[in-house]
Amino acid sequence: MLRLLKLLLSVINIIIIITLMIIHFVTKESSYQASLYFYTFPLPIIILIVLILSIFIKKRKYHLILVGILLIVWLGRSFRIHIAEDIKETDLEVVFWNASHDRDFEEAFNVNEGIPDVLVLVEHGEFIVKEFQQKYPDYNFYRSIRGVSIFSRTPLKIINETISKYKSNFINFETQGINFYVFDVSASMDVPREWELGFVNALIQETNNTVILGDFNVPYESKYFDAIKTNFNHAFSEKGNGLRETWFWNIPLLSLDHIWVSKDLKVLKTEKIATFKSDHSMVKTYVRK
Numbered sequence: 275m276l277r278l279l280k281l282l283l284s285v286i287n288i289i290i291i292i293t294l295m296i297i298h299f300v301t302k303e304s305s306y307q308a309s310l311y312f313y314t315f316p317l318p319i320i321i322l323i324v325l326i327l328s329i330f331i332k333k334r335k336y337h338l339i340l341v342g343i344l345l346i347v348w349l350g351r352s353f354r355i356h357i358a359e360d361i362k363e364t365d366l367e368v369v370f371w372n373a374s375h376d377r378d379f380e381e382a383f384n385v386n387e388g389i390p391d392v393l394v395l396v397e398h399g400e401f402i403v404k405e406f407q408q409k410y411p412d413y414n415f416y417r418s419i420r421g422v423s424i425f426s427r428t429p430l431k432i433i434n435e436t437i438s439k440y441k442s443n444f445i446n447f448e449t450q451g452i453n454f455y456v457f458d459v460s461a462s463m464d465v466p467r468e469w470e471l472g473f474v475n476a477l478i479q480e481t482n483n484t485v486i487l488g489d490f491n492v493p494y495e496s497k498y499f500d501a502i503k504t505n506f507n508h509a510f511s512e513k514g515n516g517l518r519e520t521w522f523w524n525i526p527l528l529s530l531d532h533i534w535v536s537k538d539l540k541v542l543k544t545e546k547i548a549t550f551k552s553d554h555s556m557v558k559t560y561v562r563k
Contacts, residue, residue, distance in 0.1 A: 457488035
């Protein structure tokens with residue numbers, strides 16, 4: 275009986291591992307249902323599951339080999355080492371942060387350890403923008419009623435602002451002579467990301483002198499970024515250091531928060547700023563025209 279139980283555990287073990295491999299490397303985002311599993315089981319989670327499963331078998335050598343292979347694949351995709359270039363006063367410091375419904379510009383300045391040239395907050399807390407304007411009279415603030423707010427050292431111009439049928443937010447603005455697209459994509463599991471990233475891609479009309487930033491609620495590996503990758507460089511992949519993932523609570527599970535920079539602009543340095551003030555890390559990049 276004990277032997278049969280061990281055999282059953284081994285079979286279940288193998289089925290689980292094969293299923294996870296198929297989800298991540300084969301089915302991916304081939305359908306709405308498949309995408310839910312793909313987002314739920316990123317490589318760090320799969321690595322952890324394989325390690326846990328190894329506890330229940332006597333011969334765990336192959337599990338550990340698989341863990342090693344998956345770890346190499348994950349680090350090869352995510353981990354970056356770059357030498358940052360010298361930053362000049364004329365270069366643009368751009369910051370994005372999903373503030374997790376509780377924070378405001380003051381908190382963002384503190385986490386960033388300084389006032390950047392452009393700062394975009396999504397899902398921020400309650401605050402009165404006029405109070406910030408009075409405290410920082412030389413700077414410029416804009417607050418959308420949809421939970422997206424913008425700070426700029428120089429005057430900013432709002433070009434377009436809209437929302438998708440399923441509550442994905444979008445703002446297009448200009449400042450410092452650069453075009454910016456901001457997105458806060460719906461996190462609802464009932465809404466296929468294909469629909470919302472279709473909304474994103476349809477709104478990106480400019481592919482030069484442009485920065486795209488936001489919480490897209492899909493990882494960098496998503497096929498729905500293919501159109502953006504054609505004309506834009508991913509700021510962290512281009513000049514970041516460490517692991518690319520920005521969520522969850524400083525545990526590197528998924529890279530949901532992104533800054534994309536058009537290829538005619540130069541990315542000089544990118545940082546992912548870990549903080550427990552939000553479940554999302556802050557992302558900062560320096561851009562040169």
